[in-house]
Amino acid sequence: MALGSEFDIIRRYFAPLSEAAPGAYGLGNDAAVWRPADGCEAVITTDCMVAGVHFLPDDPPATVAAKLLAVNLSDLAAMGAKPAVYTIATAWPKDMDENWIAAFASGLAQAQAAAGVTLVGGDTVSTPGPMVLTLTAIGEVRSRMALPRGGAKVGDDVYVSGTIGDAALGLRVLRGELTPSDKTVGGYLIGRYRLPTARSTLGAGLAGLATAAIDVSDGLVQDLGHIARESGVNIVIDRDDIPLSVALKSALDGNQTLWDSVFAGGDDYELAFSAPPKAKDAILELANSSGTKATRIGIVGEASSGGPEVRVFDADRQIVPVGRQGYRHF
Amino acid sequence: MALGSEFDIIRRYFAPLSEAAPGAYGLGNDAAVWRPADGCEAVITTDCMVAGVHFLPDDPPATVAAKLLAVNLSDLAAMGAKPAVYTIATAWPKDMDENWIAAFASGLAQAQAAAGVTLVGGDTVSTPGPMVLTLTAIGEVRSRMALPRGGAKVGDDVYVSGTIGDAALGLRVLRGELTPSDKTVGGYLIGRYRLPTARSTLGAGLAGLATAAIDVSDGLVQDLGHIARESGVNIVIDRDDIPLSVALKSALDGNQTLWDSVFAGGDDYELAFSAPPKAKDAILELANSSGTKATRIGIVGEASSGGPEVRVFDADRQIVPVGRQGYRHF
Numbered sequence: 001m002a003l004g005s006e007f008d009i010i011r012r013y014f015a016p017l018s019e020a021a022p023g024a025y026g027l028g029n030d031a032a033v034w035r036p037a038d039g040c041e042a043v044i045t046t047d048c049m050v051a052g053v054h055f056l057p058d059d060p061p062a063t064v065a066a067k068l069l070a071v072n073l074s075d076l077a078a079m080g081a082k083p084a085v086y087t088i089a090t091a092w093p094k095d096m097d098e099n100w101i102a103a104f105a106s107g108l109a110q111a112q113a114a115a116g117v118t119l120v121g122g123d124t125v126s127t128p129g130p131m132v133l134t135l136t137a138i139g140e141v142r143s144r145m146a147l148p149r150g151g152a153k154v155g156d157d158v159y160v161s162g163t164i165g166d167a168a169l170g171l172r173v174l175r176g177e178l179t180p181s182d183k184t185v186g187g188y189l190i191g192r193y194r195l196p197t198a199r200s201t202l203g204a205g206l207a208g209l210a211t212a213a214i215d216v217s218d219g220l221v222q223d224l225g226h227i228a229r230e231s232g233v234n235i236v237i238d239r240d241d242i243p244l245s246v247a248l249k250s251a252l253d254g255n256q257t258l259w260d261s262v263f264a265g266g267d268d269y270e271l272a273f274s275a276p277p278k279a280k281d282a283i284l285e286l287a288n289s290s291g292t293k294a295t296r297i298g299i300v301g302e303a304s305s306g307g308p309e310v311r312v313f314d315a316d317r318q319i320v321p322v323g324r325q326g327y328r329h330f
Numbered sequence: 331m332a333l334g335s336e337f338d339i340i341r342r343y344f345a346p347l348s349e350a351a352p353g354a355y356g357l358g359n360d361a362a363v364w365r366p367a368d369g370c371e372a373v374i375t376t377d378c379m380v381a382g383v384h385f386l387p388d389d390p391p392a393t394v395a396a397k398l399l400a401v402n403l404s405d406l407a408a409m410g411a412k413p414a415v416y417t418i419a420t421a422w423p424k425d426m427d428e429n430w431i432a433a434f435a436s437g438l439a440q441a442q443a444a445a446g447v448t449l450v451g452g453d454t455v456s457t458p459g460p461m462v463l464t465l466t467a468i469g470e471v472r473s474r475m476a477l478p479r480g481g482a483k484v485g486d487d488v489y490v491s492g493t494i495g496d497a498a499l500g501l502r503v504l505r506g507e508l509t510p511s512d513k514t515v516g517g518y519l520i521g522r523y524r525l526p527t528a529r530s531t532l533g534a535g536l537a538g539l540a541t542a543a544i545d546v547s548d549g550l551v552q553d554l555g556h557i558a559r560e561s562g563v564n565i566v567i568d569r570d571d572i573p574l575s576v577a578l579k580s581a582l583d584g585n586q587t588l589w590d591s592v593f594a595g596g597d598d599y600e601l602a603f604s605a606p607p608k609a610k611d612a613i614l615e616l617a618n619s620s621g622t623k624a625t626r627i628g629i630v631g632e633a634s635s636g637g638p639e640v641r642v643f644d645a646d647r648q649i650v651p652v653g654r655q656g657y658r659h660f
Binding site for chain 1: 372378460560
């Protein structure tokens with residue numbers, strides 16, 4: 001199917017996604033109107049994905065849409081914000097198949113319904129290069145309750161949601177670098193890479209409970225490093241307390257070097273956060289009611305004399321070398 | 331200069347642009363916090379520009395930055411909103427020269443200072459294709475006062491700000507399709523193409539005065555057509571009342587086919603709006619105090635039996651054929 005005009009594409013595929021927001025004017029105005037609830041502030045984030053860099057060109061369009069939304073909602077969750085509305089800017093290649101766009105919009109519709117958010121605006125342009133997708137998500141948080149990165153205190157506990165490392169292993173399976181003996185394992189890991197789940201309910205509930213939070217997008221150690229540096233503290237992790245999926249454990253059994261994906265793999269979009277010990281019961285209850293596991297993996301300590309850092313220990317209290325601390329997209 | 335890491339680029343060039351907004355956390359958080367003033371709603375718009383499509387690869391980086399901001403602020407102005415904060419997502423080619431980025435950020439700093447807005451977030455990625463720049467601007471408008479496209483009433487006057495057609499002619503000069511005998515004329519027109527001015531003060535003042543508004547980005551007739559259709563009315567324009575720059579008039583003298591650029595040329599980023607006759611004095615006073623000319627160019631009438639449309643008349647009350655009603659970027 002040939003690509004229709006910009007107006008046709010918007011009217012046909014994207015305008016229906018704006019119906020729940022009167023302030024979106026059916027995408028037929030210069031801009032959208034929206035306001036945070038009384039007593040709340042707006043929280044704003046923007047993430048950009050490029051075909052061949054942040055997703056694979058043959059990834060299913062519906063999962064590309066869902067991931068684009070999820071990575072933004074994950075940033076809002078890390079601020080303690082409840083997501084509300086979003087805009088999307090799409091730069092499509094000129095030879096774009098309209099079926100791809102239809103499937104993308106359909107995936108976006110499903111993802112926004114699951115997340116309880118509404119499209120309110122955007123832009124559609126064409127590019128001679130690969131597809132570039134940019135999404136800006138806006139949420140709300142009670143005034144002055146947004147979770148900072150710099151609020152971790154010595155003595156706080158450190159938690160993560162869900163399980164860590166799956167997405168990075170899923171990418172390695174997709175790239176053919178890893179072939180799990182069990183197909184279910186590979187499928188699970190790929191699913192975690194392609195379809196991360198923003199921890200929105202957990203994140204919104206953490207406003208007022210957690211002292212600092214971040215989402216794990218660049219790798220656990222690197223992202224905790226941001227909290228450590230911004231807070232001027234050390235973060236000390238017990239390796240064996242890091243929550244791992246059954247699939248990842250089974251892959252680890254055959255190849256201990258895969259620990260690298262746990263420490264430095266990105267794209268999990270789980271939340272990592274600190275909270276005082278007295279908040280423990282409330283956090284576990286919140287996690288339970290959010291349907292998201294939260295696991296205590298370490299504590300906040302005084303910064304090292306050389307400056308704040310993240311340290312990982314094994315069961316014998318030996319420091320674990322965590323390899324590269326940065327994560328590069330493929 | 332080789333391109334530094336994403337973190338370096340953000341810290342060096344973009345973080346300084348966020349200093350005026352404490353809720354931006356120096357771009358060192360997952361998202362930014364901002365709230366509209368009491369009694370106001372947020373107004374949100376997103377525009378995307380692709381190198382080679384929306385700007386020329388050899389355009390000066392500072393003017394690319396200023397234009398990217400201006401086209402978004404123009405959308406806010408068309409809603410009657412005062413601009414406040416923005417995010418920017420940049421997809422840079424891998425061989426990007428860091429000097430280009432430095433000049434781009436410097437132009438953005440100058441443009442945001444002139445507009446009174448602050449960078450609060452964004453994303454920096456690399457792309458194997460041409461540069462793609464996406465900006466989301468957020469402003470505020472008194473609750474329920476945002477200017478719609480569908481509010482024009484029969485009997486309203488129709489106005490435009492500034493002068494019309496300059497940017498489209500400027501692009502033709504840049505592309506070598508038009509060579510004005512006077513170099514000053516060419517320079518002026520190119521400047522209007524490269525550096526549009528968002529009519530922010532005029533736009534914010536129109537909230538409560540105008541009944542409908544739009545910014546002229548796709549061409550005067552097409553954009554007024556949006557107001558006509560959304561409002562269910564005709565818009566009747568006197569060609570000879572359309573405000574033209576001295577430069578454009580001098581080009582028209584030699585080539586009457588250039589009227590096409592007045593009717594259908596885009597990229598002017600002037601405001602077109604309707605208002606009741608009783609608002610005339612207030613509008614002219616507002617325009618005067620905003621330092622922006624506003625010119626009455628026509629009236630709103632009953633929709634034609636075939637549906638709402640835009641009609642242009644000459645001094646002899648003859649209908650002027652307005653050629654293609656759409657404007658395509660090059």
